[in-house]
Amino acid sequence: MAQDILQQVEVIIKKTFDNDDVSITLETTADDVDEWDSMTHLELIDAIEKHFKVRFALGELQSLKNIGDMIKLILKKTSP
């Protein structure tokens, strides 16, 4: 499940940052991707919210340290 979400997030990241060379793992952070900064972070969050039909709380956004945290949060939000 997490692996499936990871793949979907990778596709979203490639599309949002317009960079097909990006490869992500659960440990990837914003520092590892050149295009990922405070500005593009919100674009990415918006794209993820739309794709998975979820809404992140403001407080949740500040606690995301890496892709693994993001996947955990998506799983939490999408699990019935």
Place this chain on the structure above:
Amino acid sequence: MLFNSFAFIFCFLPVTLAGFFVFNKFDKNQFAKCWLVGASLFFYCFWTLKNLPIIMTLLAVNYFLGRELHSLQPRWPKGILLKLGLIFNIGILCFFKYANFFNDISGSPFELGKLLLPLGLSFLVLQQITYLMDAYEGMSKPRGLLDYLVFGTFFPYLIAGPITHYEELVPQLENKENFKFSPDRFSLGIYIFTMGLAKKVLLAESFASWANTGFEESASLHFFAAWKASLAYTFQLYFDFSGYSEMALGIGQMLNLELPINFNSPFKSKSIIEFWTRWHMSLSRFITTYMFTPIVRLMPSITFTNSMVATFLAMLIVGVWHGAGWTFTVYGGMHGLALVINHIWKKKRKKKKPIPFFGWFLTFNFVNITFVMFRATSLENALQVYKAMLGLNGVVIAKIFGLSKESALIKSGWKLGSMLKPDDYLVLILLVAAFVLILKAKNIPELSKSFKPTTKTAVFCAMIFSLCLFGFNRITDFIYFNF
């Protein structure tokens, strides 16, 4: 009661720490929390009792709103409760902070009297907003009144931060491991506190006198004196505020409590974007989470342009948060504009390697120039300093390196001043020391990682602490107490 006072260091702090650990030793955790609340209120009232009703009203209203927001069956819809809470908190802050300013600029015939901003209100309000937001978004757990009161009044951050979230502090008070006195953490706490104290007493206070003189005599400043005043203020502000934040962190460690880091060597930054991730970090986190993100989300779509508008607006609000007056508004605007330019530049350059020294030089000087606006008593005062910094008031150079009336520099229009005085040498030595410290020295997070409570460290701490004691006779307030 200031952190750098005999009353705080030799009476209040030892008694507070002893009481906290004695209650915890006998498993009276609730009494320990009550002790902390009592100590924090005593600490606050030591300045003045007058503001206590305002602070207590603020805490009472937020506690009840938070309790409803935490509740599974609130009496009112949560969205309405949150909005009421935000209006209440921002309303109180605006009233005390801006009523006089708007009354003055509107030319209103009404006399408001001298409304004084209650000490620490700006920080308290931001902290309470995080409390309400966290409760609304389900980011915090419901707990009792006592836990809330410890969070709301905790004396290390009560007056000037760091802005701490409820869930960052309160769970630590529930962890039984933290009830025991820990010699290692206590030593680390003393070490961090002493370093913060040294920044304040030995460095910030020295720079303060030169900065104050410069800004008071802004009309007669010449080139070098203006740069001396601006650099002195930049270093004063940094050592004052980061010193205060580290003293707060140190006290937290003594109590086995971890507080958020507020400064991470900001002057090592090579861009203004990086600067705001290292300077007043708890405020930056608040701006990003509760100003920038909601502004962007309110816009029809998330585009680069909209993000830039949100960045500028958020920084403008930060400027105004510091105080009523055009200087703070312009200060916020300058940083907002710089962030926008930095983001555009970054976008255009894409993967081209940055030039480290150029980036650092530009960032440091930009910050130094904007701090002139931050310190100035009026726009006119700031413009006078800027004029002098540009050399428009002439350049006066001391009689050094064999300079005489016949020298080429003097013939080109520079004026010859007097010989360098001992005070001038002290300025030069401290400026060099400050640059070495901000660029080369390890910061508190780095020092904490490698900290070992050895005899050598204890002797070093004792020496620094003794030096600081000599400086206690020239105590002034902390700059951020005014905001």
